[in-house]
Amino acid sequence: MPIAPFTRNQLLTATTTKPWTTDFRHLLPIPKHWMKRTSIRDPVIKSVRPRDRIKYWNVVPGDQIRLLGDKKNTLHEVLSINRISNRVFVKGVVNAGDEDTGKLPPSKNYHYSRCQLFLGNYELPPAKGSTEPQVVPVFAQRLGSSRPFWNPFFRRYDWQRFATSTVPRIPHQRNENIPIPWPETAKPTHPEPSSYDTPKDEVAKVTYKPPAFSLSIKGPVPRRPTEAEYLTALYNPHRVRKFDDSPPIESYLVRELANPHSRAKKHQRWKNWQAAKQKLLTDLMTNETANLNGRTVREARAEAAFKWRRQIEEEKEEQRKRRWKHKASAANMERQTKRRERKESKQRQRLTAMVLMEEPNQVIPKDMH
Template sequence: MASALSRSTTSRVTADFNHLKNIRGPTGVYRSPARKRNPLAAKPLDAHPKDRIKWWNIVPGDRVRLVRGPYKDSNRIVEVLSINKYRNIAMFKDLSYPKKKNDPDAPAMPVQAHYSNLQLYMGKRSSHQNPTLTLGVFATRIHMTNPRYDIRQQRWMWDRYAAATSPILPGLQGEGGRRRRVTLSEAESIPWPEIPRKQYPPANLHDTSKNAVNTVTWKPMPPNVNPLTREILPPDVSATSVNFEETYIQALLQNRLSNLSPSLPMEIYLHEELSNPHSRAKKQKRWQVRMKAKEEERSEMIRKEMLDLRGRKRAVARREAIFRWNAKMKHDGKEARYRRWVQRGGLERTSKRSIRKARKGERRLRRLRNLVLQVGTKNQVVPGVETKTN
């Protein structure tokens, strides 16, 4: 939870809504009754999940002014450095808390302000009363379009508009120069700050040059040419229908690779053998084949029972077929598990364990046969020898 509270981001896009989750776990309490009994108890730093802002219209890179709080200044415009979506606060560039007197070397901490204490700066506009005068305009109310998810960029996208400004723009004025409620088409669009491009360090001797990356190092054979014999295939036969892998293996075993160009990569012949058989797609395909075979077997058993009812109703015959099919599936599952157990070396380990147990029993019997008891020793009795009792 502490890492989530201190997790501020400089990203200007909304990719997910993880900040709306309960970071205190399923048993977390945000409105603890203990606070009612003890007003001096520590107040949680994170906002309640239902109080957190979902759609942020003020993002890093925007220029704003603080209208409330200890650092409010209507004439000072600051740039948003980062935001913390768990606490609904923003941090600013070139605006930091004063350093402590007892620790002047400590790094400066940026000022934090709540989202509701900010007004978005829209730029300078000409005053409608005095066209020669330019004033800074701030958005006091922001509307937004319906968000849409961009699959290619993997983020949510929407447009923001100024529904109310300070000072009031001419298009947003009503009767008597007062502010009026406007529609989305009448509001002025506010562009998003540009996303800075990632700066890469200059290339050095350890980096691959651009020319080396763009150089073509593999030129496969044309699709109508057999890469083993270099013969042109007939028009009705494609290279994909020829089993080059089996042909290559047989030629390799029979030492008939004289016609093969050594510059051709091996992967074009052994792509199936060298590919990963445990990929998700291949495992899913094998599972689908097994499920299809089971379903076909189930349908076949039901069909056979329906052809030979023997005085039973069709529903009864169907239930009996399904019962036998389930029993067969359980039996086949046990056999498959046993085969996998044997393939993993379970049978060999069991036999070794039995042999070790037998040797251990033989050693125990040998020690008992070779045991010699001394007559007259306490806590020992030799059979067949009478002992005197006091």
């Protein structure tokens, strides 16, 4: 089966916090015009050549790494990875004074080749001139992995990773591969129930009571009490029989809760409309051919077809007008009309109350003297 094409949305969301490899679409080429920025608001997209991209990632979010060239051996936790640009994002380090501001420290990114996985603290033989063993952090210098295989249950590629060479070297594991476990995903935490939450025993209770009448649609539907009977039973329950509170609508829940816009319902309504149109055409043909009035059968059928088309168009026009006269649309049109009339009245009022100041070069009409 061919690989699904790579989309621009996947390019913009290439930075992910998921460690699993589910497909290899990140190895596909990317059009160059996707990388161009048309405005300042467009994000900066970086990419490497498809042949330089990593197929199976062994550095994933949740790992602890150090960077090559860092003499302090600072441990960083991997926050996310970008398989398009081969960049590894690590959590930012909180500096002095940043805690008071309340802002999150900025995350930095480094190339995949600069990352070395942290294996743990190992006890090594004592150094020269010392008798006590030393405990030092050990990092993976070279990585190896088993053959990846497709896991159909989790729908992803799985493999085991291990360190073939470490820095510093471990004497008792010189010729052995050190397995590196994958980081465990954080399980969602559930808060303790409070007084606003429903207890578990209340949730487990069965509160539904089946109606007293037959559940079958073919069964008899009980008669609903009139208003007088209901009020009498409400105020004088000891004098009349008690009516069943279960509504008879439960017999038709399937019809009531069915989606009216489903494909089957739409198709059924279309079939009914086609059948109604065909019946109307048949009735008009029968009526016109029965009363020829000096016409031929062909002319009568042609006139019946003309009347049928005109009637169909009139029904469509009436339906269109009914939709225009919807309550919400009518209220909106009425509101717009009132606003327009109020605006025109205010404009006339301003023109009527307008008074011109006496200025030179003004002519007063003779009729106004």
